[in-house]
Amino acid sequence: MRNPLRISSESRRGLVKTLILGLCAAIATFAAPAVAAPPRVAELSVEVLDVGQGDSILIRSPEGKVALVDAGPSKAVVNLLKQKGVKAIDLVVLTHHHSDHYGGMSEVIREFKPRVFLATNSSHTTSSYLKLLQLVRDEGMRSITPTTTVRKIGLGSVVLNVLPQPPDNTQEENDNSIGIRVEYGNFSALMTGDSEERSRAYWERNCPSLVRDCTILKLAHHGSRNGTDTKWLDVVRPEQAVVSLGTGNDYGHPHPETLSLLDRKHVPLLRTDLVGTISIVSDGKTWDLTTSKRSRGTTDVAVRSASTGRSNARETTSARSSSGRKVDVNNASAQELMTIPSIGPSSAKKIIAGRPYDSVDDLQRIKGLGAARIAELESNVIVR
Ligand SMILES: [Zn+2]
Known part of the structure; x- marks a missing residue:
């Protein structure tokens, strides 16, 4: 993605000139020799895109590998990705079969030609979801699913841990959401689609180390009260919570109970409806966060x-x-x-x-x- 150490021959000549001039100045004034700026360290970037009422999270590795978790409610996500300089995507993930997560997926696939499609085989389906699956086949994408044990996907030096998938819930598609823990050095981000109590309990029981102590928590189900509870926060212990939702949405997201709970636990929250796209970067030791609005x-x-x-x-x-x-x-x-x-x-x-x-x-x-x-x-x- 970035290669700050690459210097063209022209700029190298300029650099030599600058160094000689700088050295002369240093000798003339008896100042301490100039210290070269440290090279920019490689960074992971995780961006919760401002797609309105839905989810779309862009993950880019220091090596320039790109994953997109969900594609928001509409094809508007394509322009957002272009504005971010995305030219190609390696992996797309659809956390679950609801249109606020796959509404823009077909356009994303046509535009960025991802190689791999990760989704569940949940029984919940609609005609538009079946059309999306047809497109995945037509494009010759590799289709993969979560498994009953953790599935590790390397995105350059970043690891996407796909959490063990809870048994199919035929009553509630939210509870079929794929959970992913993104890891890079000491930094981690947990995103679990619109998962509810049943999946949380499954993960707490079956893979506690994968949901424990995450730097960033993307609140499940747009901040609804069924997406977060005390026990979950006590396990995940996030340093920062983020949530994706639309301004003035019809669902009352985020729920006041979720906001109070985060407040009681002293977990700061950033919301895309208030601050726009939330961009987090990490070198694996520290992290920074900026917002677009x-x-x-x-x-x-x-x-x-x-x-x-x-x-x-x-x-x-x-x-x-x-x-x-x-x-x-x-x-x-x-x-x-x-x-x-x-x-x-x-x-x-x-x-x-x-x-x-x-x-x-x-x-x-x-x-x-x-x-x-x-x-x-x-x-x-x-x-x-
Ligand atoms: Zn949703």
Whole structure:
């Protein structure tokens, strides 16, 4: 994908010239010799695309291998992928047979000619799904399914662990969703389509190590209350939750109970309906997060970065927001406050009830916001 070390002969000549000039300057001023910038490290990128009410997650390995998990509700995803510079896709995954996940899949297949199609053989079907399967055959794609044991798919140096598939649920297609744990070094991301309680229980019982301690959790079923529960969060222990859903959707997603639960567990949440596409990059040790839209009341895209603290004590994980993303605690709406990492609905409510504040330190009088969390908030908020 990127090869920052590749230098053309022309730029090499320029570089030599620059180095000589730089060396002369250093000698003339007796300054310390210039230190070459470290080469850019290889990164995995996971992007939760803003496709409205549906799911589509783009995964790109440091070697430029590309996987797409679900293709959103419509062919609009094709343009999003083109804007991202995607030219070809190696693997497409359809988590389950619902159109908010495969609506754009046929167009994606026609446009990007993926080689492999991963989906279940669930009995749930529709005429449009059968048409998609016909296209997969017509294109000569290799069709694979999850198995009853973990299936590891290498995407360059990134590993997609396809979770053991729970037995077919003929009553609820959501519970036939494919689960994937993306792993790159210490970084991991868990995405389980629209899975509900039955699949979660199956995975907790049958492959606990594959769902435990994930850096990023994509909330199942667009933040519905049947997609996440306390036990699941206690096992997955995500540092950051993300969710894909449409603005003003008819389903009431995300459910207030899910938001409260994340708030109680101090898991920060980013929503595509509020911040657009969520892009996460990781070098396997640290990760960064950016979003495509500014939330109302902020002056820049949200950026959060942190170390993956799995190998050390979890408490050592640090999170900071970059400059520019300041939310005014005296005037922001609850929704705007909730764009701050670690602020959920209940903390937002308390912040609003405790107004006005003279300084950020004043937030300490809010129950549940300790000095450590206030210090973490420092870079995210202003007091006007
Ligand atoms: Zn869905």
